[in-house]
Amino acid sequence: MDKNEILKVYQGSIAEEVGIEVKDKLLSINGNKVKDIIDYKFLITDEYIDLEVEKPSGEIWDIEIDKAYDEELGIEFKDFILDRPRSCSNKCIFCFIDQLPKGMRKTLYFKDDDSRLSFFQGNFVTLTNMKDEEIDRIINYKISPINISVHTTNPELRVKMLNNRFAGRLYDIMKKMALNYIEMNCQIVSCPSINNGKELENTIEDLYRLYPSVKSVAVVPIGVTRFREGLHSLKLYDKVLAGKEIENISRLQNKYLKEIGSAFVRLADEFYIMAGLDVPNKEFYEGYGQLEDGIGMIRLLRETISEKLKNLNTKAKGSFTIITGVSAYNELFKVAQSIMIKNNKIDIKVKKVINHFFGETITVAGLLTGQDIIKQTSLEDLNEYIILPNNMIRRGYELEQNSDKILLDDVTVEDLENSFKRKVLLCDYTGEDLIDIINTYSKEEQ
Known part of the structure; x- marks a missing residue:
């Protein structure tokens, strides 16, 4: 078509x-x-x-x-882009797509950098491949909000990080958008010893000067797979570095809260997990608008389960296995315990799957593959139903609307069901529908 x-x-x-x-x-x-x-x-x-x-x-x-x-x-x-989506012209030192192994489906290697996908799907764009007339089009059409991959406002450093000689124009473009009331959400992939620490603070302060046009800033830690041969050497966050970053950014957050009543910049949950610190309270996340960046997911999960637990059918009996990654395991284990305390006829196992496909440094559930789930899960691990967070399932421009429910490595939900001889249920990754799923697939004893 x-x-x-x-x-x-x-x-x-x-x-x-x-x-x-x-x-x-x-x-x-x-x-x-x-x-x-x-x-x-x-x-x-x-x-x-x-x-x-x-x-x-x-x-x-x-x-x-x-x-x-x-x-x-x-x-x-059929789609909201009637011509070809615009591809990325950068060679970012931290690009996740460059860290994919060979032999995966072709669409996974396509790097989009299209402002239209930013507007319609929430994708982040670098603005490096846009001519002045295209910037004017955004302004004239009032295309807003735009989600921008900033990484740094230091022009020389941004050119190096993105390996694109046009990357240093970003802040001037953003100032022009701000003058024309275009709303922007910003993301920073923080790489230790490159754009973190003082560089990160300077970038955040630069973006704050464009408030309220720049509505929010999300900071996520660099993710490194085991497929980095020939790529730029990168240092990972550890407990000490993550704790230091939280401490530094907290000073800015406290300043912004006093000045505008908003934290403005927020760190991904991974920082708090690595540092062994608890996440901020729900008010801090102001409606959880940065969930796609992994910001506020833990707090929202706790709040959701706390609110929904009253709806649990305490007369029903059922058994479930929740499959997740390393990062979310402890939280989901606590969730399972709270449900089973409320109804001891419900049995919930939580299965932690280590990411051998991309490497153990990748700990989020959304990047787990079907083959890792199959290899690391035995029938003894499983109860009657399997629950997967739905962010494991690929969506978006790269897949047709009617495609199979498919994981990153082309293993489908149907493949998992055939392998385990169990029904697989997809749950909102914030836990929004977890209690409903348990109620639906549990049975009241006669």
């Missing part, structure tokens, strides 16, 4: 009235080629529009429409 092929026409819509049908192709609006849904949304706002539509027969229809300003046409496309 072509990307500009119409997937759905809403009943009673303008599109249905003028004869637009499923499988028609939208070629242009008012003579302008439509590259993506951003173009589409912008171009259909006028009260008069002229559509060029190609029918499956190849016949071209010119359709004139009078409508209310901002009124929708009532069509959906």
Whole structure:
């Protein structure tokens, strides 16, 4: 299916009235080629529009429409990017894709760096491959928020870290966006001895100067797989380094809380796990807007289970095995204990799977592979149902909407079910639906 092929026409819509049908192709609006849904949304706002539509027969229809300003046409496309997604032109020293082994599916090696994916999917972009007219397009179309991979505001250091001579322009671009009220969320991958410590503090302070256009900053630790032969040597965080980073950033957070009532910058949960420190309280995370960066997941999990535990069916009996990675194991073990204390007829095992595929330094559940789960899990480890956090399942632009539920190494949920002869249940990685799942798959004793 072509990307500009119409997937759905809403009943009673303008599109249905003028004869637009499923499988028609939208070629242009008012003579302008439509590259993506951003173009589409912008171009259909006028009260008069002229559509060029190609029918499956190849016949071209010119359709004139009078409508209310901002009124929708009532069509959906297969995807929100109607041309090719823009690939990354950087060679970042910490790039996770460069640390993938050979032989995985081709789509995993595609590095996107597309502002449209940032707007629609929340992907982070570096802005290194954007011309001035493309920046102006973001401003003119009010494409906001934009999620930006910053890493450092030091121009020379950013050029080195991204291996791109255009990478040093970032802060000037961000200042221009801020002047035009474009909201930005920022991410920093912190690499010890490169952009951490004082460099990290300087970067955060630079971004704070753009507040409130820069809404938040997420700091995540570098992740290193065992496939780094020939790549830049990187140092990992340990307990001491993680604790020091938390201490340094806490000073800035306290300052920002006094000045704007927000911490502004937050560290990924991994820092606290490595340092052996407890995570901040729920108020600190202000609605948990940085969960995709692994920020606030532990606190939200605790809060969710605490709130939902009252809904547990205490008359039902069931048995489950939760599979997770090293980082989340202790928290999920505590969750399992709290559920079993509430109902002792529920049996929950928590299985910790070590990441042999990428290397033991990768500890998050979202990067576990099916083969590691299969190799490290015996039937004796398993209860009647298996529960996986749904962030193990690949989503997004790289997979078709109707694709199998698939893990990073192409092992599917069905493969796991066939291997273990057990039903696999996918649970929100924050634990939001864990109690509901247990209630649904437990049985009341007669």
